[in-house]
Amino acid sequence: MNQADTLQRMMNSPAARRQGPAGVPNGSAPRVICVTSGKGGVGKTNVVVNLAFAMGRLGKKVMVLDGDLNLANVDILLGLTPRYNLHHVLIGEKSLSEILVEGPAGMQILPASSGIMELAGLTESQKLYFMGEMEALSPEVDVLLIDTGAGINDNVVYFNLAAQERVVLLTPEPTSLTDAYALIKVLSGRHDVKRFRILVNHCQDEKEALAVFRKLSLVADRFLDSLSLDFLGYIPYDDKLPRAVRAQRLVSEIHPEAPSSRMFGRLAAQVLAEAPQSADDGNIKFFWQRLLEL
DSSP states (O other), rough: HHHHHHHHHHTTTTHHHOOOGEEEEBSSOOOEEEEEEEEETSSSHHHHHHHHHHHTTOOEEEEEEOOOOOSSOHHHTTTTTOOOOOHEEETTSSSSHHEEOOOGGGGGOOOOOTTTTGGSSSSSSHHHHHHHHHHHGGOSSSSEEEEEEEEEEEHHHHHHOOOOEEEEEESSSHHHHHHHHHHHHHHHHHHHHOEEEEEEOOOEHHHHHHHHHHHHHHHHHHHHHSSEEEEEEEEEEOTTHHHHHHTTHHHHHHHHTHHHHHHHHHHHHHHHSSSOGGGSSHHHHHHHHHHHOO
C-alpha cells in the first residue's frame, strides 16, 4: 500500500468521519494517565496492567495502550496473542477498534508491535491519525492507561504530552532516581510540563518510598522551576509478583491477598477518587497543537 492509499484510508476511517467541523472530535475524552520512567526495568508494564485490573474491578471501563513501540510486552505479560497491532493501524490496514484485545477484568488492550523498527519514529501525520482514532474510541473508555517506553526519546515524550496525567515510576536504585529526574527535566524544561505524580516500586515499606521521593523532590526543587511533584504511593515487593509474571498472570488476579495486590487496589481507588487534572493539559489540547504545527 503506497502513501496515497494509506492517507486516503486514514481520511475515510471511522475516526475521521466522527470528527466535527475543522477536525473537532465529537464527545468527551476519557481520563488519560501515562505511566512512564526514565529507566527501563522498573516494572512499568506490571504496574499498568495491575492498576487496570483493579480499576476494572471497581467498575471502570479501562483501556491499556502499550506505548513501548520498540519493546511491547503488555500482551506477553498477560499471556495474550494479538493477531493485529499498531503496525497495522499505522499503515492503514486496520482501525484501532479492530485490533483491541480483551484482558482480565474486561480491560481492553491496544497492542503495539515488538521489534518493528518503523514504529520507532512516527511521522506527524501518523501521530495525528493515531490521536484521531483514540478520540473515536473515547465514549467506550473511562480511563486510558498508557504504558510508555523508558527514557527520553521522541515517542516517550509524545505520549507524555498527549496524556492528561503523568505518573513517573522509579525504584530505590540510584540510577532509577537519576534517570527519572532526567525525564522530568526534559518534560518540564523543553515542553513546560509542570505536574507529575511519583510512584515508587519495589520498596520494603512506605518509609523507604518516601525517602526516595524526598531525594527526587530536593533535586527538582533546587534545579527546576515551578514544578509540582506529588507522592502517589508505593508498591511493596513480595515474592508473589515474580511468580505471577512467570505464569503470565496478574498478581492482583491470582494472589488478591498479596501485599502488592492490596496496594494496587488502594492506589486504583485513590486515583479514581481524585478529581482529574485540568483537561486544558490533556490530549485535546495536544491534538490541536499538533494540527496547527503541520
